[in-house]
Each structure stands twice: as C-alpha cells, then as structure tokens.
Amino acid sequence: MTGASSIKAGDSLPPFVIESVSPDTMRDWSVFLADPNPIHLDVEVVKAKGLGDKRINQGPINVAYLMNMLMAAFPGCRIESMDSRFLDNVYEGDRAxxxxxxxxxxxxxxxxxxxxxxxxxxxxxxGTATIII
Structure with a gap:
C-alpha cells in the first residue's frame, strides 16, 4: 500500500501467509517468551491433555503474524493500538x-x-488496529 491519500475504507490489505507453522519456531519462541509450556514443545503432552495431536503455536506468535501483515502493508508505519481475541488454536503444520x-x-x-x-x-x-503512516 502507499500513502494515506491513496487508501480508503473498504480496501483490503495484502495477506501475510505462513505456509506451514513450524515447531522449530515454537521452540525458539518458547525461549524468547520464557514460556516453557510443553503444549508448544511436546506432542505427547498435547495428546495427554486432550488438545489434539500437534504442538500448539504460542498466542504471541499468532499476534505477530497480524503485526507482520500490517508492517508489510504499510512499510515504516507505527502501530498505535491493537487488540485481538483468540478464537481457536493454531497447530504445527497449519497454513495460516x-x-x-x-x-x-x-x-x-x-x-x-x-x-x-x-x-x-x-x-x-x-481484532482491530490503528496505525500511523
């Protein structure tokens, strides 16, 4: 997208595609986030908790996907505010x-x-976001 003068309400933002959510990324983020929850790291724990048969992506990564989409659509922008609600899990291997x-x-x-x-x-x-361009 370009400057504010060329955009309008109703315009779609270009999608940001994650072809396959990576368990390696989940492992790395567990360190960054200081979140050693085994549902992000160990399939057997996910199964034991009755949450499926794939590792579950950390919520902050899912929010980061949204932020990456905004930053790609509006290079150099600043996110002034953002909220989101988690409606379901994202699992390893998912295309998001x-x-x-x-x-x-x-x-x-x-x-x-x-x-x-x-x-x-x-x-x-x-969710919603307000950005400054």
Whole structure:
C-alpha cells in the first residue's frame, strides 16, 4: 500500500501467509517468551491433555503474524493500538493467513479490522488496529 491519500475504507490489505507453522519456531519462541509450556514443545503432552495431536503455536506468535501483515502493508508505519481475541488454536503444520480491511482513514491514522485464518478451520484470531503512516 502507499500513502494515506491513496487508501480508503473498504480496501483490503495484502495477506501475510505462513505456509506451514513450524515447531522449530515454537521452540525458539518458547525461549524468547520464557514460556516453557510443553503444549508448544511436546506432542505427547498435547495428546495427554486432550488438545489434539500437534504442538500448539504460542498466542504471541499468532499476534505477530497480524503485526507482520500490517508492517508489510504499510512499510515504516507505527502501530498505535491493537487488540485481538483468540478464537481457536493454531497447530504445527497449519497454513495460516493474516489479512485485514481498512475501516477508516483520518489524516495519517488508519484503522483496520484484522484476522488470522487457518486453512480448513476459518478465523482463529480477530481484532482491530490503528496505525500511523
């Protein structure tokens, strides 16, 4: 996307695609986040808890996918505010697509609806953001 003068409410943001959520990335993020929860690291723990048969992606990674989508759509922007709600888990191997739509443009402030969809299961995270461009 370009400057504020060329965008308008209703415009779609280019998707940010994660072709396959990586368990190696989950392991790395468990260190960054100081989050050693075994549901992110050990399939056997996930199975024992009745949560499926794949490692579960950390929530902050899912939010980062949304942030990456915004930063790619508006290079150099600043995220002024953002909220999101977790609707379902993202699992290792999932193909996830972060996307959004502009809901308002006021000067250099752009408001957007955001969502993270997983192939075959729909929206797993949804929210809003206001960015400064």
């Amino acid at each position: 697509v972060a996307s959004g739509e502009i809901t308002a443009v006021e000067g250099n402030r752009v408001s957007c609806d955001l969502k993270l969809d997983v192939d075959g299961r729909g929206t797993v995270n949804a």
